[in-house]
Amino acid sequence: MGDRISLLPYLVVAALLFCYAGVSVSPIFSDQNRIRVTSTGFYIHNDGDLYNSSISPRYTIEAIYQFGDSISDTGNLIRENPSSNYAKLPYGQTFFHKPTGRCSDGLLMIDYFTRFFKLPFLDPYLNKEGNFSHGVNFAVAGATALNGSTLAKKHNLSGPTNSSLLVQLDWFKTHLNSICSDASDRKKKLAKALIVMGEIGGNDYNWAFFQRKPITEIYDMVPKVIQMIKNVVKEVINLGATRIVVPGNFPIGCMTIYLDMFKTNDIKMYDELQCLRSLNDFAKFHNDKLQEAITDIQRDHPNVSIMYADYFEALKEILQNATSLGFDEDKVRTACCGSRGIVCGDPYKHVNWDRIHLTQHAYQVMAKSLIKPINDLGMPGNSSGSKSSIPQLFLYNLYAIIFCWFILSI
Ligand SMILES: *[C@@H]1O[C@H](CO)[C@@H](O)[C@H](O)[C@H]1NC(C)=O
Ligand SMILES: *[C@@H]1O[C@H](CO)[C@@H](O)[C@H](O)[C@H]1NC(C)=O
Ligand SMILES: *[C@@H]1O[C@H](CO)[C@@H](O)[C@H](O)[C@H]1NC(C)=O
Ligand SMILES: *[C@@H]1O[C@H](CO)[C@@H](O)[C@H](O)[C@H]1NC(C)=O
Ligand SMILES: *[C@@H]1O[C@H](CO)[C@@H](O)[C@H](O)[C@H]1NC(C)=O
Ligand SMILES: *[C@@H]1O[C@H](CO)[C@@H](O)[C@H](O)[C@H]1NC(C)=O
Ligand SMILES: *[C@@H]1O[C@H](CO)[C@@H](O)[C@H](O)[C@H]1NC(C)=O
Ligand SMILES: *[C@@H]1O[C@H](CO)[C@@H](O)[C@H](O)[C@H]1NC(C)=O
DSSP: OHHHHHHHHHHHHHHHHHHHHHHHHGGGGSHHHHHHHHOOOSSOOTTOOGGGSSOOOSSOOSEEEEEOSTTTOSSSHHHHOTTSGGGSTTTTTTTTSSOOSOSSSSOOHHHHHHHHTTOOOOOBTTOTTOOOTTEEEOOOTTOOSSOHHHHHHHHOOOOSOOOOHHHHHHHHHHHHHHHOSSHHHHHHHHTTEEEEEOSOSHHHHHHHHHTTOOHHHHHTTHHHHHHHHHHHHHHHHHHTOOEEEEEOOOOGGGSHHHHHHTOOSOGGGBOTTSSBHHHHHHHHHHHHHHHHHHHHHHHHOTTSEEEEEOHHHHHHHHHHSTGGGTOOGGGTTSBSBOTTSOBOSOGGGOSBSSSSSBOHHHHHHHHHHHHHHHHTTTOTTOSSSSOOSHHHHHHHHHHHHHHHHHHHHO
């Protein structure tokens, strides 16, 4: 009897220590950490097949739907306009050894994303023989966020296509109607899909910059472009989408076409990346507004996971680490394809492919840095999606507390 009483303080201390430890290690049992332990490999090799990356998919995606422009088009524009330059070599020379309609020498970021999720490349919507069982690519090179008619009427702007974002949304709805029996079937299917909404909006501005419109006038377009992207994201959420990636704009002041077009001896016009400061500031402005819009949508739809994909930072990292990533430091701001159709010897050394689009190598490095947040999208233990780990952690802690209470009470 006396023995037991003298042991009690030690038992209490031991139990408290145990409980503290139990509560603090409980996150180890969360999904995220289990994945981290079981993942193999520690880095991605230079040839960069994302199948062979240090991370493996944390969730299963059965279909990917891509909206956007030339950054993601896998063959829509060349079906609208077969005489487009993108239907000719050297486009496609590196990977497919023939043109596919991709505006690069090889693969695009969306190709790396689909490979990461172990899906086949996305066929373009306008390919009549396309296999859409695992998703569709609605992106059209030259497409704008705003309606072609709006740009023509209000801004006197036009591009190579009128398949702007709302047209692509109509295609998406038509496609869903063809594969879904009813609304609940559609929601079930979209719950296992990933939507990539962009990059889009870049061309609304490009067409204006190419016409040398005053930049103040182009700033005025930003709220309208953001509103359009916001509306279309909301529409796909209402249709049933639960995972959505919304990319921002590139540091466009680093694009060869603009570096040539707005070349100046005034060093104050260049930023720390040796790119055009005013254009990069403009891209940042668009990106800030886009992130605010995403935050708004996320607030209204807590059950949906929306992610801003930071193309600006991803490309900036390439420019800052060019040599270590295998690019030729002297060639990161010049294009592989010259304006007279001369192609460089080794596109792998270049960041820029044709003055306005990037090389496969650049897209590959960008995709590598973006795949991690995409892979965490909506997963427990991560804040990049909205689904927080709090309920799960709470449950573990509750177990620990009940257990401790039990120990203390004996
Ligand atoms: C992954 O890369 C390593 C090193 O290059 C290679 O040995 C291995 O075969 C690759 N695995 C796959 C599945 O490609
Ligand atoms: C479409 O692609 C899927 C997945 O790759 C494949 O299983 C299916 O057989 C293909 N369908 C046709 C008609 O080729
Ligand atoms: C844009 O085009 C769509 C149809 O493609 C139309 O429904 C919509 O009213 C247009 N919006 C504006 C602002 O012109
Ligand atoms: C519209 O833009 C074209 C150049 O694409 C220009 O020649 C024309 O003067 C512009 N029209 C107006 C009304 O500004
Ligand atoms: C886009 O639509 C306008 C009319 O709204 C038309 O003038 C123009 O030719 C169209 N452009 C293309 C590429 O089809
Ligand atoms: C969010 O999900 C929870 C549980 O899955 C559900 O009870 C709730 O109704 C959903 N809320 C909305 C707004 O869909
Ligand atoms: C670039 O270098 C910085 C530090 O110099 C590093 O933090 C970053 O991870 C590197 N990025 C890439 C893509 O290698
Ligand atoms: C969530 O994902 C982001 C982006 O990949 C990462 O920076 C962050 O560390 C992750 N958070 C946790 C708790 O793992």
